[in-house]
Amino acid sequence: MSDESAATEGVQHRIAITDAEIERARSQVGVPQPDHVAHHDAQPTAAGISHFAFSLGDDNPLWFDPDYGQTTRWRRQIGSPTYLTITGVCETPKFTAEQKKQFRHLFPGAGEYVSGQSWEWYRPVSPGDNIYYDISRSSVDVRESSKFTGGKSVHMNTRNLYVDHTGGPAGMSETLLVASERSGSKKTNKHEGVELWPYTDEDIAAIDEIYAAEIVRGAETRYWEDVQVGDKLQPLAKGPLTVTDIIAEHLGRGMGHYGHGPLRFQWKTRQKIGGFYAKNSHGVPDVVQRLHWEHERAREIGLPLAYDYGDMRMNWLTHLVTNWMGDDGWLWKLTGQIRAFNFIGDWHLMEGTVRGKRREGRHCIVEIEIQGTSQRGWVTCPGTAVVILPSRESGPVVLPEPMEELSERGAAMMTEASQRGRTG
Numbered sequence: 001m002s003d004e005s006a007a008t009e010g011v012q013h014r015i016a017i018t019d020a021e022i023e024r025a026r027s028q029v030g031v032p033q034p035d036h037v038a039h040h041d042a043q044p045t046a047a048g049i050s051h052f053a054f055s056l057g058d059d060n061p062l063w064f065d066p067d068y069g070q071t072t073r074w075r076r077q078i079g080s081p082t083y084l085t086i087t088g089v090c091e092t093p094k095f096t097a098e099q100k101k102q103f104r105h106l107f108p109g110a111g112e113y114v115s116g117q118s119w120e121w122y123r124p125v126s127p128g129d130n131i132y133y134d135i136s137r138s139s140v141d142v143r144e145s146s147k148f149t150g151g152k153s154v155h156m157n158t159r160n161l162y163v164d165h166t167g168g169p170a171g172m173s174e175t176l177l178v179a180s181e182r183s184g185s186k187k188t189n190k191h192e193g194v195e196l197w198p199y200t201d202e203d204i205a206a207i208d209e210i211y212a213a214e215i216v217r218g219a220e221t222r223y224w225e226d227v228q229v230g231d232k233l234q235p236l237a238k239g240p241l242t243v244t245d246i247i248a249e250h251l252g253r254g255m256g257h258y259g260h261g262p263l264r265f266q267w268k269t270r271q272k273i274g275g276f277y278a279k280n281s282h283g284v285p286d287v288v289q290r291l292h293w294e295h296e297r298a299r300e301i302g303l304p305l306a307y308d309y310g311d312m313r314m315n316w317l318t319h320l321v322t323n324w325m326g327d328d329g330w331l332w333k334l335t336g337q338i339r340a341f342n343f344i345g346d347w348h349l350m351e352g353t354v355r356g357k358r359r360e361g362r363h364c365i366v367e368i369e370i371q372g373t374s375q376r377g378w379v380t381c382p383g384t385a386v387v388i389l390p391s392r393e394s395g396p397v398v399l400p401e402p403m404e405e406l407s408e409r410g411a412a413m414m415t416e417a418s419q420r421g422r423t424g
Contacts, residue, residue, distance in 0.1 A: 031136060034090060034135075055250075091416075091420075107154065114176070114310035120333050121331060153180040195305075197345045207240070213234065217324060222329060233368065235349055238348040249309060307344065314334075320352055336383030337383060342374060348374050348381075350371075363398065366387045369383075370385055
């Protein structure tokens with residue numbers, strides 16, 4: 001989600017980055033927040049897991065085929081790592097009127113950009129599991145000038161913790177959201193001259209060759225002893241990005257944070273957050289989020305073309321690593337940055353290189369440098385991954401333990417929910 005702006009984004013007046021808004025952001029740190037809408041696949045289902053993998057172009061049978069999953073060490077179909085973003089139930093109660101004032105959307109008039117994400121995973125998720133999640137702001141940092149968009153910006157990290165019915169953590173993400181003064185994009189002229197990229201038949205044939213060469217490691221175990229520093233991961237092609245890809249992304253994860261939808265659902269959402277809608281060239285209110293598929297809307301905020309969601313490229317980085325590690329490996333950690341736009345018509349080459357390997361207690365670890373590079377020569381999403389592999393000497397992968405802080409919070413989530421249930 002590169003620019004899923006808030007309900008007030010379409011309002012004509014502009015508040016943007018002010019000291020009062022910055023202080024309000026800081027007051028939110030550490031406070032659990034309710035979610036606006038239910039997750040797309042709130043209780044994990046086989047179909048939801050498959051649809052999510054489909055949306056990111058990942059055809060690994062471990063995500064698609066329950067029968068295949070039964071033949072693996074996981075003994076069932078499991079979700080691809082970032083599937084956690086669309087599953088689970090948030091039990092944090094709705095805010096009071098006073099809390100709503102504290103947590104109303106920050107920095108109206110500013111653009112919002114997901115600029116990076118870090119993940120840790122502790123256990124797989126399968127159809128029928130009960131997953132719960134907790135949302136809280138973890139940090140707020142002010143920057144006077146943004147290289148990405150120009151203008152003043154505020155960097156806000158939000159932590160999502162996902163646990164099972166015992167409170168045991170399944171995974172955790174930290175998402176960096178940058179709120180930036182929209183005028184910055186226009187003032188810097190950073191994207192002046194950027195146009196839809198033309199492709200010849202030969203260009204498409206070259207991209208098709210990369211798709212054809214894609215390898216899912218699957219049941220062929222990759223042992224830690226066989227990995228060498230400097231090894232290259234089999235690259236992936238992603239794109240050229242089309243509006244169809246954006247539509248498929250929504251099929252996999254739902255309509256997004258504000259719960260908007262078509263027809264009567266659009267009307268109902270517009271009654272609640274009318275500022276999330278701006279009139280199009282025909283005078284019809286439509287979601288401001290359409291800048292992800294409508295060039296005209298993107299140009300209104302100073303960008304040359306519609307562009308992807310940052311979440312998509314995080315999914316692509318994850319796909320690159322899981323293809324390489326095979327069914328018996330475990331993706332423990334992944335961090336990615338969103339450094340540049342991925343415009344409609346752009347395509348990415350996703351690549352990885354092994355940079356280190358070590359033993360850490362009972363874990364045999366491989367460290368990988370990963371990145372996605374567009375045809376424009378922009379490294380738009382650099383990152384790193386930490387994979388635990390089985391060892392011929394030490395045996396199969398033992399799943400990693402979460403940080404004590406996360407286990408404590410997971411236990412508290414379950415206890416708080418049960419206490420609310422007892423008191424009505």
